[in-house]
Amino acid sequence: MxxxxxxxxxxxGTDTAAADTSGTRLLAPDPREAAVLAALHTRLAxxxxxxxxLDVAYTVIDSPVGRLILAATDAGLVRVAxxxxxxxxxxxxxSTRISPRILEAPGRLARPAAQLREYFDxxxxxxDLDLDLRLTAGYRRTVVQTLQQIGYGRxxxxxxxxxxxxxxxxxxxxxxxxxRNPLPLVIPCHRVLRSDGTTGGYRGGPAAKKILLDLEAAx
Amino acid sequence: MKPFEQIVREHGPxxxxxxxxxxxxxxxxxxxxxxxxxxxxxxxxxxxxxxxxAWLVTIAKRKAVDQHRSAARNPLPVNDIPEPPPAAAPAxxxxxxxxxxxxxxxxxxxxxxxxxxxxPYAEVAQLLGGSEAACRxxxxxxxxxxxxxxxxxxxxxx
Numbered sequence: 001m002x003x004x005x006x007x008x009x010x011x012x013g014t015d016t017a018a019a020d021t022s023g024t025r026l027l028a029p030d031p032r033e034a035a036v037l038a039a040l041h042t043r044l045a046x047x048x049x050x051x052x053x054l055d056v057a058y059t060v061i062d063s064p065v066g067r068l069i070l071a072a073t074d075a076g077l078v079r080v081a082x083x084x085x086x087x088x089x090x091x092x093x094x095s096t097r098i099s100p101r102i103l104e105a106p107g108r109l110a111r112p113a114a115q116l117r118e119y120f121d122x123x124x125x126x127x128d129l130d131l132d133l134r135l136t137a138g139y140r141r142t143v144v145q146t147l148q149q150i151g152y153g154r155x156x157x158x159x160x161x162x163x164x165x166x167x168x169x170x171x172x173x174x175x176x177x178x179x180r181n182p183l184p185l186v187i188p189c190h191r192v193l194r195s196d197g198t199t200g201g202y203r204g205g206p207a208a209k210k211i212l213l214d215l216e217a218a219x
Numbered sequence: 220m221k222p223f224e225q226i227v228r229e230h231g232p233x234x235x236x237x238x239x240x241x242x243x244x245x246x247x248x249x250x251x252x253x254x255x256x257x258x259x260x261x262x263x264x265x266x267x268x269x270x271x272x273a274w275l276v277t278i279a280k281r282k283a284v285d286q287h288r289s290a291a292r293n294p295l296p297v298n299d300i301p302e303p304p305p306a307a308a309p310a311x312x313x314x315x316x317x318x319x320x321x322x323x324x325x326x327x328x329x330x331x332x333x334x335x336x337x338x339p340y341a342e343v344a345q346l347l348g349g350s351e352a353a354c355r356x357x358x359x360x361x362x363x364x365x366x367x368x369x370x371x372x373x374x375x376x377x
Contacts, residue, residue: 100222
Protein backbone atom coordinates (compact mmCIF):
# COMPACT_ATOMS: atom_id res chain seq x y z
CA MET A 1 0.00 0.00 0.00
CA UNK A 2 2.93 2.32 0.70
CA UNK A 3 3.69 2.65 -3.00
CA UNK A 4 0.26 4.19 -3.63
CA UNK A 5 0.83 7.18 -1.37
CA UNK A 6 1.42 9.67 -4.15
CA UNK A 7 -1.97 10.71 -5.45
CA UNK A 8 -2.06 11.54 -9.14
CA UNK A 9 1.16 9.68 -9.91
CA UNK A 10 -0.54 7.79 -12.73
CA UNK A 11 -0.27 8.69 -16.40
CA UNK A 12 -3.74 10.22 -16.33
CA GLY A 13 -7.31 9.04 -16.20
CA THR A 14 -9.25 7.06 -18.74
CA ASP A 15 -9.81 10.08 -20.97
CA THR A 16 -6.10 10.45 -21.65
CA ALA A 17 -5.64 6.72 -22.07
CA ALA A 18 -8.60 6.40 -24.41
CA ALA A 19 -7.08 8.95 -26.78
CA ASP A 20 -3.85 6.95 -26.83
CA THR A 21 -4.36 4.35 -29.58
CA SER A 22 -7.16 3.04 -31.73
CA GLY A 23 -7.10 -0.18 -29.70
CA THR A 24 -8.12 1.53 -26.47
CA ARG A 25 -11.00 3.32 -28.19
CA LEU A 26 -12.68 -0.07 -27.95
CA LEU A 27 -12.61 0.36 -24.19
CA ALA A 28 -14.51 3.67 -24.17
CA PRO A 29 -17.56 3.86 -21.87
CA ASP A 30 -20.68 2.33 -23.35
CA PRO A 31 -24.04 4.15 -23.25
CA ARG A 32 -25.55 1.69 -20.76
CA GLU A 33 -22.84 2.42 -18.20
CA ALA A 34 -24.81 5.02 -16.22
CA ALA A 35 -27.76 2.66 -15.76
CA VAL A 36 -25.48 -0.24 -14.78
CA LEU A 37 -23.66 1.94 -12.25
CA ALA A 38 -26.94 3.17 -10.75
CA ALA A 39 -28.07 -0.45 -10.27
CA LEU A 40 -24.67 -1.37 -8.78
CA HIS A 41 -24.91 1.57 -6.36
CA THR A 42 -28.33 0.38 -5.17
CA ARG A 43 -26.93 -3.13 -4.70
CA LEU A 44 -23.95 -1.77 -2.75
CA ALA A 45 -26.21 0.15 -0.34
CA UNK A 46 -28.41 -2.96 0.08
CA UNK A 47 -25.34 -5.16 0.79
CA UNK A 48 -23.74 -2.61 3.14
CA UNK A 49 -26.72 -2.37 5.51
CA UNK A 50 -26.81 -6.04 6.70
CA UNK A 51 -22.99 -6.12 6.73
CA UNK A 52 -23.08 -3.31 9.32
CA UNK A 53 -20.98 -1.08 7.06
CA LEU A 54 -23.49 1.70 6.41
CA ASP A 55 -22.67 4.14 9.22
CA VAL A 56 -24.59 7.03 7.63
CA ALA A 57 -27.38 6.69 5.04
CA TYR A 58 -28.73 9.76 3.31
CA THR A 59 -31.27 10.87 0.76
CA VAL A 60 -32.42 14.14 -0.80
CA ILE A 61 -36.15 14.95 -0.96
CA ASP A 62 -38.20 17.82 -2.37
CA SER A 63 -40.24 20.06 -0.07
CA PRO A 64 -42.01 23.45 -0.10
CA VAL A 65 -38.89 24.95 1.53
CA GLY A 66 -36.55 23.55 -1.13
CA ARG A 67 -34.69 20.28 -1.31
CA LEU A 68 -33.87 18.68 2.03
CA ILE A 69 -30.98 16.37 2.86
CA LEU A 70 -31.93 13.66 5.39
CA ALA A 71 -29.26 11.53 7.06
CA ALA A 72 -29.59 8.68 9.55
CA THR A 73 -27.28 6.44 11.57
CA ASP A 74 -28.48 3.07 12.83
CA ALA A 75 -29.64 4.94 15.97
CA GLY A 76 -31.98 7.27 14.11
CA LEU A 77 -32.33 10.47 12.12
CA VAL A 78 -29.14 12.43 12.74
CA ARG A 79 -29.34 15.41 10.35
CA VAL A 80 -31.88 17.40 8.40
CA ALA A 81 -30.24 20.01 6.16
CA UNK A 82 -31.45 22.62 3.72
CA UNK A 83 -30.22 22.61 0.14
CA UNK A 84 -28.68 26.02 0.73
CA UNK A 85 -26.22 24.45 3.17
CA UNK A 86 -24.77 22.51 0.20
CA UNK A 87 -25.10 18.74 -0.19
CA UNK A 88 -21.32 18.29 -0.46
CA UNK A 89 -20.65 20.46 2.59
CA UNK A 90 -23.23 18.59 4.68
CA UNK A 91 -21.88 15.16 3.64
CA UNK A 92 -18.29 16.23 4.31
CA UNK A 93 -19.30 17.41 7.78
CA UNK A 94 -21.04 14.08 8.50
CA SER A 95 -17.95 12.25 7.25
CA THR A 96 -15.71 14.20 9.61
CA ARG A 97 -17.98 14.13 12.64
CA ILE A 98 -19.55 10.65 12.38
CA SER A 99 -17.94 8.35 9.80
CA PRO A 100 -16.85 8.43 6.14
CA ARG A 101 -18.89 5.26 5.54
CA ILE A 102 -21.69 7.26 3.93
CA LEU A 103 -23.91 6.17 1.05
CA GLU A 104 -27.04 7.48 -0.58
CA ALA A 105 -29.51 4.86 0.68
CA PRO A 106 -33.12 6.12 0.69
CA GLY A 107 -34.44 2.95 2.36
CA ARG A 108 -33.29 3.95 5.84
CA LEU A 109 -34.89 7.39 5.39
CA ALA A 110 -38.28 6.14 4.18
CA ARG A 111 -40.05 6.80 7.50
CA PRO A 112 -38.71 10.33 8.14
CA ALA A 113 -39.31 11.23 4.48
CA ALA A 114 -42.93 10.05 4.66
CA GLN A 115 -43.57 11.93 7.93
CA LEU A 116 -42.10 15.15 6.51
CA ARG A 117 -44.35 14.84 3.46
CA GLU A 118 -47.36 14.47 5.79
CA TYR A 119 -46.18 17.47 7.79
CA PHE A 120 -45.99 19.63 4.66
CA ASP A 121 -49.40 18.31 3.55
CA UNK A 122 -50.79 19.56 6.89
CA UNK A 123 -51.83 16.08 8.01
CA UNK A 124 -49.09 15.57 10.62
CA UNK A 125 -48.60 17.69 13.73
CA UNK A 126 -45.83 15.77 15.48
CA UNK A 127 -43.05 13.43 14.44
CA ASP A 128 -42.72 9.88 15.70
CA LEU A 129 -39.10 9.08 14.84
CA ASP A 130 -35.94 7.75 16.46
CA LEU A 131 -33.57 10.73 16.74
CA ASP A 132 -29.79 10.55 17.06
CA LEU A 133 -28.68 13.76 18.84
CA ARG A 134 -24.95 13.04 18.67
CA LEU A 135 -24.26 16.17 16.59
CA THR A 136 -25.25 18.46 19.45
CA ALA A 137 -23.77 18.54 22.94
CA GLY A 138 -23.67 20.55 26.16
CA TYR A 139 -25.95 23.53 26.54
CA ARG A 140 -26.93 23.47 22.86
CA ARG A 141 -28.23 19.94 23.34
CA THR A 142 -30.26 21.09 26.34
CA VAL A 143 -31.75 23.85 24.18
CA VAL A 144 -32.53 21.46 21.31
CA GLN A 145 -34.28 19.10 23.71
CA THR A 146 -36.24 21.99 25.22
CA LEU A 147 -37.44 23.08 21.76
CA GLN A 148 -39.35 19.80 21.50
CA GLN A 149 -41.77 21.16 24.13
CA ILE A 150 -43.11 23.85 21.76
CA GLY A 151 -46.23 22.36 20.24
CA TYR A 152 -47.42 22.56 16.64
CA GLY A 153 -48.80 25.98 15.71
CA ARG A 154 -47.41 27.60 18.88
CA UNK A 155 -44.36 29.82 19.21
CA UNK A 156 -41.88 30.82 21.88
CA UNK A 157 -39.07 33.37 22.11
CA UNK A 158 -35.31 33.02 22.54
CA UNK A 159 -35.71 34.57 26.02
CA UNK A 160 -38.56 32.18 26.82
CA UNK A 161 -36.46 29.13 25.90
CA UNK A 162 -33.51 30.51 27.90
CA UNK A 163 -35.80 30.78 30.93
CA UNK A 164 -37.13 27.23 30.37
CA UNK A 165 -33.57 25.86 30.45
CA UNK A 166 -33.11 27.57 33.84
CA UNK A 167 -30.57 29.97 32.36
CA UNK A 168 -32.52 33.21 31.63
CA UNK A 169 -29.35 35.14 30.74
CA UNK A 170 -28.45 32.78 27.88
CA UNK A 171 -30.66 34.39 25.20
CA UNK A 172 -27.77 34.71 22.75
CA UNK A 173 -26.64 31.11 23.36
CA UNK A 174 -30.20 29.94 22.67
CA UNK A 175 -30.09 31.79 19.35
CA UNK A 176 -26.83 30.05 18.46
CA UNK A 177 -28.21 26.65 19.54
CA UNK A 178 -31.28 27.16 17.33
CA UNK A 179 -29.05 28.16 14.43
CA ARG A 180 -26.99 24.98 14.87
CA ASN A 181 -29.95 22.64 15.43
CA PRO A 182 -28.92 19.47 13.54
CA LEU A 183 -32.57 18.42 13.06
CA PRO A 184 -34.54 21.48 11.90
CA LEU A 185 -38.25 20.90 11.07
CA VAL A 186 -38.30 17.72 13.20
CA ILE A 187 -37.03 19.67 16.21
CA PRO A 188 -39.01 22.90 15.75
CA CYS A 189 -36.51 25.72 16.05
CA HIS A 190 -38.70 27.58 13.52
CA ARG A 191 -41.21 28.12 16.37
CA VAL A 192 -38.78 30.38 18.24
CA LEU A 193 -39.22 34.10 17.52
CA ARG A 194 -37.62 37.30 18.74
CA SER A 195 -39.18 39.01 21.79
CA ASP A 196 -40.21 41.96 19.55
CA GLY A 197 -42.35 39.59 17.48
CA THR A 198 -40.12 39.50 14.37
CA THR A 199 -39.29 36.03 13.09
CA GLY A 200 -35.52 36.16 13.55
CA GLY A 201 -32.96 34.09 11.67
CA TYR A 202 -33.25 30.53 10.39
CA ARG A 203 -30.84 27.93 9.07
CA GLY A 204 -33.05 27.48 6.01
CA GLY A 205 -33.40 31.25 5.50
CA PRO A 206 -36.09 33.64 6.83
CA ALA A 207 -38.45 32.87 3.91
CA ALA A 208 -38.49 29.17 4.83
CA LYS A 209 -39.22 30.04 8.47
CA LYS A 210 -42.21 32.13 7.40
CA ILE A 211 -43.55 29.31 5.16
CA LEU A 212 -43.43 26.89 8.12
CA LEU A 213 -45.09 29.35 10.55
CA ASP A 214 -47.84 30.12 7.99
CA LEU A 215 -48.35 26.40 7.31
CA GLU A 216 -48.84 25.66 11.00
CA ALA A 217 -51.04 28.73 11.58
CA ALA A 218 -53.35 27.72 8.71
CA UNK A 219 -53.79 24.09 9.76
CA MET B 220 -11.81 12.17 4.64
CA LYS B 221 -14.21 12.28 1.67
CA PRO B 222 -17.61 10.63 2.14
CA PHE B 223 -17.53 7.14 0.59
CA GLU B 224 -20.46 8.13 -1.64
CA GLN B 225 -18.07 10.49 -3.43
CA ILE B 226 -15.48 7.70 -3.85
CA VAL B 227 -18.12 5.51 -5.52
CA ARG B 228 -19.14 8.31 -7.89
CA GLU B 229 -15.57 9.29 -8.78
CA HIS B 230 -14.05 5.84 -9.23
CA GLY B 231 -17.03 3.54 -9.88
CA PRO B 232 -16.93 3.94 -13.69
CA UNK B 233 -13.18 3.24 -14.02
CA UNK B 234 -13.35 0.21 -11.70
CA UNK B 235 -16.28 -1.16 -13.71
CA UNK B 236 -14.31 -0.81 -16.97
CA UNK B 237 -11.32 -2.55 -15.36
CA UNK B 238 -13.50 -5.41 -14.10
CA UNK B 239 -15.13 -5.78 -17.52
CA UNK B 240 -11.80 -5.86 -19.34
CA UNK B 241 -10.30 -8.41 -16.94
CA UNK B 242 -13.31 -10.64 -16.21
CA UNK B 243 -15.86 -10.01 -18.94
CA UNK B 244 -19.27 -8.35 -18.75
CA UNK B 245 -21.04 -11.05 -16.72
CA UNK B 246 -18.55 -11.50 -13.89
CA UNK B 247 -17.67 -7.79 -13.83
CA UNK B 248 -20.71 -6.64 -11.90
CA UNK B 249 -20.17 -9.18 -9.11
CA UNK B 250 -16.51 -8.21 -8.91
CA UNK B 251 -17.41 -4.50 -8.78
CA UNK B 252 -19.90 -5.12 -5.96
CA UNK B 253 -17.44 -7.22 -3.95
CA UNK B 254 -14.71 -4.63 -4.52
CA UNK B 255 -16.74 -1.66 -3.29
CA UNK B 256 -18.23 -3.54 -0.33
CA UNK B 257 -14.71 -4.57 0.80
CA UNK B 258 -13.49 -1.01 0.17
CA UNK B 259 -16.34 0.46 2.26
CA UNK B 260 -15.27 -1.73 5.17
CA UNK B 261 -11.60 -0.78 4.97
CA UNK B 262 -12.08 2.86 3.94
CA UNK B 263 -11.80 4.56 7.36
CA UNK B 264 -8.29 3.04 7.74
CA UNK B 265 -7.03 4.27 4.36
CA UNK B 266 -4.13 6.69 4.99
CA UNK B 267 -4.75 10.34 4.20
CA UNK B 268 -3.44 11.24 0.74
CA UNK B 269 -3.46 7.64 -0.54
CA UNK B 270 -4.09 7.05 -4.25
CA UNK B 271 -7.69 5.86 -3.96
CA UNK B 272 -7.97 4.53 -7.52
CA ALA B 273 -4.81 2.39 -7.13
CA TRP B 274 -6.16 1.10 -3.80
CA LEU B 275 -9.50 0.16 -5.40
CA VAL B 276 -7.76 -1.56 -8.31
CA THR B 277 -5.68 -3.58 -5.83
CA ILE B 278 -8.90 -4.80 -4.18
CA ALA B 279 -10.50 -5.47 -7.59
CA LYS B 280 -7.40 -7.47 -8.59
CA ARG B 281 -7.83 -9.70 -5.51
CA LYS B 282 -11.51 -10.21 -6.37
CA ALA B 283 -10.53 -11.05 -9.97
CA VAL B 284 -8.02 -13.64 -8.72
CA ASP B 285 -10.79 -15.21 -6.60
CA GLN B 286 -13.08 -15.36 -9.61
CA HIS B 287 -10.43 -16.82 -11.92
CA ARG B 288 -9.69 -19.46 -9.27
CA SER B 289 -13.33 -20.43 -8.87
CA ALA B 290 -13.73 -20.47 -12.67
CA ALA B 291 -10.70 -22.79 -12.90
CA ARG B 292 -12.29 -25.12 -10.33
CA ASN B 293 -15.54 -25.17 -12.31
CA PRO B 294 -14.42 -24.96 -15.92
CA LEU B 295 -17.03 -24.09 -18.50
CA PRO B 296 -16.75 -25.35 -22.08
CA VAL B 297 -15.09 -22.67 -24.22
CA ASN B 298 -15.06 -22.40 -27.99
CA ASP B 299 -11.57 -22.17 -29.42
CA ILE B 300 -12.80 -19.87 -32.17
CA PRO B 301 -14.38 -16.66 -30.86
CA GLU B 302 -17.99 -16.04 -31.84
CA PRO B 303 -18.31 -13.27 -34.42
CA PRO B 304 -19.35 -10.07 -32.66
CA PRO B 305 -22.70 -8.47 -33.56
CA ALA B 306 -22.74 -5.85 -36.32
CA ALA B 307 -22.56 -2.88 -33.93
CA ALA B 308 -19.45 -4.32 -32.31
CA PRO B 309 -17.39 -1.20 -31.40
CA ALA B 310 -20.04 0.20 -29.02
CA UNK B 311 -21.00 -3.21 -27.68
CA UNK B 312 -19.23 -4.52 -24.59
CA UNK B 313 -20.02 -8.15 -25.41
CA UNK B 314 -18.33 -7.71 -28.77
CA UNK B 315 -15.39 -6.07 -27.04
CA UNK B 316 -15.22 -8.95 -24.61
CA UNK B 317 -15.09 -11.36 -27.54
CA UNK B 318 -11.93 -9.57 -28.63
CA UNK B 319 -10.50 -9.24 -25.11
CA UNK B 320 -11.04 -12.96 -24.46
CA UNK B 321 -8.46 -13.77 -27.12
CA UNK B 322 -5.82 -11.99 -24.99
CA UNK B 323 -4.07 -13.72 -22.10
CA UNK B 324 -5.29 -12.83 -18.58
CA UNK B 325 -1.98 -11.11 -18.01
CA UNK B 326 -2.32 -9.00 -21.15
CA UNK B 327 -5.86 -8.00 -20.20
CA UNK B 328 -4.80 -7.10 -16.67
CA UNK B 329 -1.75 -5.08 -17.76
CA UNK B 330 -3.87 -3.24 -20.32
CA UNK B 331 -6.74 -2.56 -17.89
CA UNK B 332 -4.62 -1.43 -14.95
CA UNK B 333 -2.52 0.92 -17.08
CA UNK B 334 -4.92 2.20 -19.73
CA UNK B 335 -8.21 2.09 -17.81
CA UNK B 336 -7.16 2.64 -14.20
CA UNK B 337 -4.27 4.95 -15.11
CA UNK B 338 -1.66 3.17 -12.98
CA PRO B 339 1.98 3.68 -13.95
CA TYR B 340 3.75 0.48 -15.07
CA ALA B 341 5.79 0.41 -11.85
CA GLU B 342 2.53 -0.12 -9.95
CA VAL B 343 1.15 -2.53 -12.56
CA ALA B 344 4.31 -4.60 -12.01
CA GLN B 345 3.65 -4.68 -8.26
CA LEU B 346 0.15 -6.00 -8.88
CA LEU B 347 1.07 -8.58 -11.52
CA GLY B 348 4.58 -9.52 -10.46
CA GLY B 349 7.46 -9.47 -12.93
CA SER B 350 9.32 -6.44 -14.22
CA GLU B 351 7.99 -3.08 -15.26
CA ALA B 352 9.28 -3.69 -18.80
CA ALA B 353 7.49 -7.05 -18.99
CA CYS B 354 4.20 -5.43 -17.95
CA ARG B 355 4.67 -2.68 -20.50
CA UNK B 356 5.22 -5.39 -23.14
CA UNK B 357 2.12 -7.33 -22.05
CA UNK B 358 -0.06 -4.21 -22.31
CA UNK B 359 1.48 -3.28 -25.68
CA UNK B 360 0.97 -6.81 -27.03
CA UNK B 361 -2.62 -6.72 -25.83
CA UNK B 362 -3.30 -3.34 -27.42
CA UNK B 363 -1.68 -4.48 -30.67
CA UNK B 364 -3.84 -7.58 -30.80
CA UNK B 365 -6.98 -5.59 -29.96
CA UNK B 366 -6.15 -3.07 -32.66
CA UNK B 367 -5.73 -5.86 -35.21
CA UNK B 368 -9.05 -7.39 -34.22
CA UNK B 369 -10.66 -3.95 -34.31
CA UNK B 370 -9.38 -3.27 -37.83
CA UNK B 371 -10.47 -6.72 -39.00
CA UNK B 372 -13.85 -6.22 -37.45
CA UNK B 373 -14.28 -2.82 -39.04
CA UNK B 374 -13.60 -4.47 -42.38
CA UNK B 375 -16.18 -7.11 -41.57
CA UNK B 376 -13.62 -9.94 -41.52
CA UNK B 377 -14.12 -11.15 -37.96
